[in-house]
Amino acid sequence: MKAIVWTKYGSPDSLQLREIAKPTPKDNEILIKVHAATASTPDTEFRRLKLPLVFLILLRLYFGIRKPTRITILGMEFAGEIESVGKDVTRYKPGDQVFGYTGLNMGTYAEYMCLPENPSGMAGVLAKKPVNMPYEEAAAVPFGGLEALHALSKANIQRGQKVLIVGAGGSIGTYAVQLAKHYGAEVTGVDHTSKLDVLRSISADHVIDYTQEDFTKNGKTYDVILDTIGKSPFAGSLRSLNENGTYLNPNPGPLDGVQRRGTSERSNKRLLPWTAGYTTNNLLALKELIEAGKIKPVIDRRYPLEQIAEAHRYVDAGHKKGNVVIEIQ
């Protein structure tokens, strides 16, 4: 089968098209013919392995010290059709159309891959794909959709609340805008000039261009601030929060933790860390919302598998609006 093999840490040229053996499912696994994947920002971060030192050490131990050896195929999101199942599999059958996320097991940049029928947590998640959505769109749902759904469910948004989303034009952000609107919030999206039209197209009520305006200094306040990328200034974001408001930050630093304790002692503002939410129930909740026409993926560009390096270069350059899809014939 055709696959894109990740040959070293670094530039997109490390992703090389090769013929490799087609996998065989174990007794508890399903074999999926992958029809579509994505070039996501986390995929490009893993490829480069330019991450904070502590992650870098752990990930090199996991992927391979000098070059990727244990995990050699990138790609975490997919949509495809089940070709065969192991003898212990009960929930799926050949012909089922599925979508999901493989997490740190990766492997979606290939014509076929195997997954346990019940993957969980960062080892992946799987469900039947929305019936009204082609593979090329369904593949762009799991990462951004699950992260946004999980974050906003922690915030417990009430109708009429003011919600601000930082990084609103990205994979997580475009779902967060749509979900917050679905929950009845008044939504402000913050992103680069080039992403503002996309935010308007998914019904953001207000947009802020972060290259022109600092949302922490414009005097406006919000009930919920969701930072999808961990770039908002901590103290300024708390200042921009109403009393009883919630600030969701994906990975608060150690000093933020100290400030957080001080904050909750002095006021009713909450700081919540939020990544994850990779459960079958959450993926099924997204499927229902898609089938009801409430949310949809924002797709920027599509590339064939053979042009994966070009797709990664586009994402590396920071141009991506929503999602970039990889089509696998």
Ligand SMILES: NC(=O)c1ccc[n+]([C@@H]2O[C@H](COP(=O)([O-])OP(=O)(O)OC[C@H]3O[C@@H](n4cnc5c(N)ncnc54)[C@H](OP(=O)(O)O)[C@@H]3O)[C@@H](O)[C@H]2O)c1
């Ligand atoms: N499972 C995982 O691996 C996992 C889980 C949770 C979170 N994450 C993290 O989540 C992030 C990816 O999220 P994503 O895929 O939604 O990102 P994305 O698609 O790359 O979108 C991020 C958006 O934020 C914008 N942005 C950059 N600086 C900004 C600022 N100061 N203010 C407002 N917007 C700004 C970017 O615009 P410009 O680039 O044009 O400036 C871009 O539109 C990664 O950093 C990843 O490590 C990963």
